[in-house]
Amino acid sequence: MASPLKAYRDELGARLHQRLGADWRFYKSRMTFIKKDNYGDQEIILDSVAKFSPWVDFSLYFSRNFTLAPEALQAAGIESISIRQNSHNRAHMKGLPFPGGGRGTWEINISQPVPAGLPEELLRFIESTILPFFDMFLTPDAWRDDLAQGRFSDGWGRKKSEYWRELLALDLHLHDTEHFNKWMLENKLPHEFCQEASQIIEHWKKPA
Secondary structure: OOOHHHHHHHHHHHHHHHHHHHOOOEEHHHHHHEEEOOOOEEEEEEEEEEEOOOOOOOOEEEEEEEEEOOHHHHHOOOEEEEEEHHHHHHHHHHOOOOHHOOEEEEEEEOOOOOOHHHHHHHHHHHHHHHHHHHHHHOOOOHHHHHHHHHHOOOOOOOOHHHHHHHHHHHHOOOOOOOHHHHHHOOOOOOOHHHHHHHHHHHHHHOOO
């Protein structure tokens, strides 16, 4: 027999999926909604954290996952590139509108039926915050440019020395190593990273 929380999550997830529409696939076991596009996929996760019975905090985690050339990822020494955020951090998402009511978490009594307006409220948050987030970083070019200019990435407190491999993988995928070389010099990347990146680029340019 399913636990009260699982039964509640299943119903809420199914009702939210109805409102998201057929473009989104719903994976009940993970409470995950995924939409494929030309550059990868968009993912939304309905998360829940038990507080004190019967109250549970619900929130939304979301990520933009790019499908890049495997050779570019391997050369840069990383496995994948994803941009992740969650509804708790809505105030730190630069350039995006805030959701109505200022809510990024939903405290729910799961001993009661799913409120009629809860799926709609989650959908409004998705439409006002998460979908614009996906639109902002729809293509690898968009995320590459943002990393290079240090806007959204720096808002997460990431140092350039932490994401240079990600930027290099994007430039390799986009066949734009000149962009990375220019960025590397302008941003004074530490010498050891410059050496490694230069070797990767040189090997990348060599014929197979």
